[in-house]
Amino acid sequence: MTIEDDTGTGPASATPPAPGPRAGWWPSPWSAAQVAAGKVSRSGLGVDGTRVSWTEGRPDQGGRQVVVGVEVCGAGPSGGRPRALDRPVDRTPPGVGVRSRVHEYGGGAATVAGGVLFYVDQDDQAWYRMDPVDGARPLRLGGRFDPGDAPRHGDGAVTPDGRWLVSVEERVGPARTTHTVVAMATDGSGATSVVVEDGDFVVAPRPSPDGRWLAWVSWDHPDMSWDASRVRVARLRAQDGSLVADRGSTIAGGSGVAVGQPRWTADGALLFVDDRTGWWVPYRVPARAFADSGPRPSDAVALVGPGAEYHGPDWGLAQHTLDQLPDARIVSRRTTGGRDGLVVLTPPADGLDAPGWTVAEVDQPCVGLTDVAAVDDHTVAVLGSTATEAHVVLAVDLSGGGTCRLSTPSVVDVPVDRASPSDPWTATVDGRPVPGVFFAPVNPDVVEPGGPPPLVVFCHGGPTGAAAPGYDPVVQFLTSRGIAVASVDYRGSSGYGREYRDALRGQWGVADVDDCVAYASALADAGRVDGSRMAIRGTSAGGLTALAALVRARVFAGAVSWYGVTDLGALAVDTHDFESRYLDGLVGPLPESAAVYRDRSPIHHAADLSGRVLLLQGSDDPIVPLGQAESFAAELRAGGADCRLVVFDGESHGFRRAATIEAALTEELDFYRDLFAPEATGGR
Secondary structure: OEEEEOOOOOOOOOOOOOOOOOOOOOOOOOOHHHHHHHOOEEEEEEEEOOEEEEEEEEHHHOOEEEEEEEEEEOOOOOOOOOEEOOOOEEOOOOOOOEOOOOOOOOEOOEEEEOOEEEEEEOOOOOEEEEOOOOOOOOEEOOOOOOHHHOEEEEEEEEOOOOOEEEEEEEEEOOOOEEEEEEEEEOOOOOOEEEEEOOOOEEEEEEEOOOOOEEEEEEEOOOOOOOOOOEEEEEEEEEEOOEEEEOOOEEEEEEOOEOEEEEEEOOOOOEEEEEOOOOOOEEEEEOHHHHOOOOOOHHHOEEOOOOOOEOOOOOOOEOOEOEEEOOOOOEEEEEEEOOEEEEEEEEOOOOOOOOOOOEEEEEOOOOOEEEEEEEEEOOEEEEEEEOOOOOOEEEEEEOOOOOEEEOOOOOOOOOOHHHOOOOEEEEEEEOOEEEEEEEEOOOOOOOOOOOOOOOEEEEEOOOOOOOOOOOOOHHHHHHHOOOOEEEEEOOOOOOOOOHHHHHOOOOOOOOHHHHHHHHHHHHHHHOOOOOOOOEEEEEEOHHHHHHHHHHHHOOOOOEEEEEOOOOOHHHHHHOOOHHHOOHHHHHOOOOOOOHHHHHHHOHHHHHHHOOOEEEEEEEOOOOOOOHHHHHHHHHHHHHOOOOEEEEEEOOOOOOOOOHHHHHHHHHHHHHHHHHHHOHHHHOOO
């Protein structure tokens, strides 16, 4: 770790020099070390028979990701609480990291079929097979690996006969990056073929239950998949020892329509999500459409009406928010008003291929859900966050009989009464709502001093992300010390339909900033926070929002940026392929919008910036390179601003190591202590 500090002083002491529970100094059960150790991430939930598996990132192991599995006994037809039949066990070899680098954000780095685990090794980005009979000897798949061509893999699915693994393959070359679907023989013979070459991006290759069809999603620059994308299908067949697909046809999506999650049902129908109505809702193409000449766009039927989201932006591969139960019902995440719920869709009397499915919510504790996977007719596995725990895997009885924890409890074991609950709170700005989540300070060991608390506004990433209503140990780290937190769903956030998501197009660095400023000001006007003691922080794209707020307004005393964007022009020419044209929609196309890029970039307004700045940056970030933070810090110091830059060696975009997270949180807390109670630290 390297630190650049224009004051030449180190962090403030962790022991308050003056008595009294000033904000930032409340005695807290959440230490930076505990929060870092408890920042275990989970993703990639899947079910194979009665075994539930997921990928788990462990900060205390340097951020290594492993595949974890557990056997589950379902609720049964009479209801009741599901049970875990064993403890979670690591399924990947000791020392092996499982991670895909496709699109840099990865996802879909493991899949299980017929008891066999397939995973992407973090080091060489190749697929490996782990047979339960001979699990100590992982078998490398594929024969097209060329170290000079940097192939990356992810989002795999096994064909019904078990002979092939179809997967996304990304090749990062010196001139251009390509994305294809490849098929690799699962026997380790090295047989590999290109199955699909279709557009600039291709994801979610899914073979049908009879092995005769392949479905996938594709899109082209300058769109992102949530701007415009297509569900495509093609006949699949074996030929000369390879797996090949015929010419594909589009059955949904296109200009101004975003699609995702193609998923075959047991009877050979195809499910997917589509936002042609302004909301991502599930559609179904009946099995009979795949006979003879194949399906047409008119075959797709919307199962429910608009008004809620059943999908989210595909930042990572292999999104899994809906699944079919064995009895043909569908279980899904549904987002309304910024909160996630678990619902079951039941077909009407007219049959599976008719519209008008009924929607019933399932009682379960998660307020934020990322993955949903069916176990049996009565049980579903979910990955989500509750009011008191983040990234927990549960088995849920769909009849309301209860839940069973499948994942290991968090290292941070703090009583529920010490956690600050989320409070959905909406500000009204110029007659329009700005939604968000407010967390008031909570600490039963402290008698709160008079007056409202200081505030830190959280700006989510993306910027097509969303505020997290569930438990977040970083939020508790602050609220337990007397600092309120507000997470804002500014214009452009997901979970509120297409119109709200598109409201940021051409307005990034303006609309998002204005909404965060207005939300904080509204909290202060309502007396819920101290308007003279407010700060703002953001990660990645949220870093731009936080820093721009110090330029466009004078309401925040400081900003913290975790690997955030400071120079839009530099980002447009020096980032990875997945986001290389993202700014065309968020800001405008180049070169004609060059002046807008400059006007929206905090680096070009260093002299206008009001407040202190803390920059936390990884040295190996391929998405927002280190040079952006270094150049911005130099500009601020040249103008006499108070800026501190901390660089973490070996970290990328999103810190993964426990030591890094601990150090970054310590730096951030010291920053807020200086802002909100300078007399306790002596100032800087």
